[in-house]
Amino acid sequence: MKSPVAHRSWVVGAVVLAVAAALLVAVGPEGAGAGRADTASGHRWITDRQGRALVLRGLSTASSAKTAPDGMPWIEEKDVARERRSLGTNFVRFLLQWRKVEPSPGTYDRTYLKRVAERVRWYGERGYHVLLDMHQDLYGPAVGGNGAPAWATGTDGHTSAATDPWELGYVEPGTVRAFDRFWGTADGGRDLRGHYARAWREVARYFADDDAVVGYDLMNEPWGGSVQGPAFESGPLARLYQDCIDAIRTVDRDRWLLVEPSAIGANWGFATGLPRLDDPRGDGEKARIAYAPHLYPLPMDLGGGYTGDTKGQVDASLRAWREQTERTARRLGAPVVIGEFGLDVGLPGAMEYVEKVQRMADEMGAGIAYWSNDPGPWAPWDARMRPTALLPVLDRPAPMAVAGDPVGYRWDVRSRTLSVRWRGTAGVRGGTEVYLPARYFPRGGRVTGGDKASWDAKSRVLVLRSGPGEHSVRITPLG
Template sequence: MKSLAAWRTWAVGAVVLAVAAALLVAVGPEGAGAGRADTASGHRWITDRQGRALVLRGLSTASSAKEAPDGMPWIEEKDVERERRALGTNFVRFLLQWRKVEPSPGTYDTAYLRQVAERVRWYGERGYHVLLDMHQDLYGPGVGGNGAPKWATRTDGLTSAATDPWELGYAEPGTVRAFDRFWGTVEGDGRDLRAHYAKAWRAVAEHFADDDTVIGYDLMNEPWGGSVQGPAFESGPLARLYQDCIDAIRTVDRGHWLFVEPSAIGANWGFATGLPRLEDPRGDGDEARIAYAPHLYPLPMDLGGGYTGDAKGQVDATLRAWREQTEKTARRLGAPVVIGEFGIDVGLPGAMEYVEKVQRMADDMGAGIAYWSNDPGPWAPWDAGMKPTRLLPVLDRPSPRAIAGDPVTFRWDAADKALTVSWRGRAGMRGDTEIHLPARHFPEGGRVEGGEKRSWDPKSRILTLRSGPGAHSVRITPRA
């Protein structure tokens, strides 16, 4: 989670690094094009076990898990049900902690994994897809952060003081050394912490390999290179760790998607990344299941106080650059895209306009979204008293959920209250196309033009459309 106050100070020291890193990337920028690339021109989609393209919309759950002794988020099953009813989401990015997965070297906490599995079940019974995210900020509790266990934290006697804002802690000597020891970029300490990390992921994947609710694994939240930054970090230590994790997971789980993130500094702001293509033991091309999950936190907005005034134009420029670089990287990786995090304090000027703009951009890109986060408070759809904030109706918007074929385009026109969806059906495709129609926009369900309705479930708010080979294009408006 990135607060305005936090980033203001942090950005001053980090922006020079981000610019330098971007300029050093060997592959220069290339145009992203005016519209979303469809499947025929190389765009990839995350698919379910039926082969349907998934449009993932949901929240990250939850920051509260970072410091909780048991590593669990604040939610109970009733909160998952509330989220489904209020937002109609179909996706959750669920935070894990390495400290809980592997509390001592080579020992994996199956009780913790069973607690995670229980919460995955809560989501699965309500039709969600769950992305398990190995989260870290400031490396781990041994240096004042969250994520890594203390036994895997080596600082060589260097200390890390608490900072305000907290992100400045990344520059504390002990934190930098802990990362350097993890990445193996300093001499000494023969332990291979990266091998432990990959084996921890193997333990997680072995536990969830047969769980259809789990869509995949986010290998590391917002990687930080310590004293090594930019392309040298992303194409070196980070890529090697990702490949080790991919290879380890594939020994026990051949089916789930594997999500990779770039270094947050720079990529979050629309700069290029040096992350190279990774190999999936499943095979190349359509056989590979590697997804790209960058985060989006425009620096001009954090510095300018919201989506307004001069900052608005700067944010728009950042969004264009972010999209260009994200699509460029996705092509290099051969990967579909999920915006692993984006969010804003709902009280900032222009906040809701910004959130809607990002959602439209995601629609145009064919990208999934995990909004940060579901923790009650000023960034969430509900406040500390669980009353809806003004964000909730902005996130609660019509969208396809699963498309039985190759998506071409989909767009929600709030002014006309019309959702258009186009796709190309393929022979042998199983399942139907599913559309979510919120009650606030479609109280009596939807009227379908240009397609055949198979069913309408007013409880789940899911409209099912018959699919088949050939071109499909439907326009859905509220039923009178």
């Protein structure tokens, strides 16, 4: 669970851990059995309209939208241009606020959606794939968080005080009751989940014909209130997701629908009880549901760096997280997007950690959305828009779209070699696109084992010819 706090003491951290342990009922390995693999490389991929597998790399935009009166992030179009130019990213997780989508029951603010669409266009014109994320933390502003409108916040007179760290706000009485009212686990009340699903339907209706939108992230870091663990994930959360999926599919048959597990536990490497969901498009390859867990190993979520004894603890957490994520993705028949990961870039070992996560994502074939693009201590740029140490770590060579089934790709910084392997499949259009940053490939790339179709020095994108059969290429710097 991301935090704007640069550092928190281990005393406070122990309190957070104790609260989490009291609430968490982890699913054992037997509750997350392996399922059928859907591609030759072992899992599914989010695909574009040409049928190419997308290797999604980007940032979340933006934490500033949570509290802005108009719900808009801090960015202007020039900032989007800078992001593409500086990082070569092809993906953005764009935060929405339910309070702005549906400011009063059954009333949808098309002016807000129009302003979102304007920013989606900024990204789309630069080749980005935009994921619209219905974001919440601590439920909504009426209980000290963001996301839900005041009219959808039922506390039954309970209150919520500000907490330090902010995550402890999840167990404040008013916040717990607001979630219970939303999930329908408290007696009586309105059908708030129905409102939420219909709000998603309106968002999907608005963006159904927008080619820049790749999908919808149905809820950020779900929290079950007084119901936790598999009882929450397989019950109220799964029902909400299914309602949202069914509602969206009445107006948009094509976008990918991303589902997140409960943040407590899954972020740290515990298993999830989230069940397989039904897509009205059909089963197997027809379904377009992806799995989008977040990654915040507990020692780092509590403000620690990647050094000393903490490093070993983080590595163990990463191994557990990967195992549980891959197991769950197989069970759900879903591609994987790491919907969030990040840390204060000034912490010891921070850059080593970020690169380790990126290598892990490469090995998993997972998309990533780093948290976040807000200028400051977690970002590739500081408050004066000067690059931080994070920028060159995120700006790395990678395939962007693969014309077939990716088998593997790897960036070796020591030898300055990007290796990409894939199986070309019938019906896929277009070539395989690869991003080559100027810091490593100032004059472009030399291709060994394949044919170069084109090179665009401005966008830094190399296009490789493709077709049916096996492909294995190595790309090294020219000159």
